Amino acid sequence: NPEKISEANVYIQVLDVNDHAPEFPKYYETFVCENAVSGQLIQSISAVDRDDSAEGHHFYFSLAQEATNNSHFTVKDNQGS
16 A cells, blocks of 8 residues: 555664784795695685674685686685684
């Protein structure tokens, strides 16, 4: 019934601010040996976020745009942090 329709403006104020960007919890230095085989795991990395909620976050990693055409390296999501 069109006579029972109304509109209202709703304003939302976001109080939680992401003060800290995700960062690595430690310094990573990776070396690739000359006898490494194709598909071999070279390095596992993780990230932390000091704004992390109790439920936690899932981080996504990717190769830099200029490295995406290089078939010698891949990044695989281990479904962890």
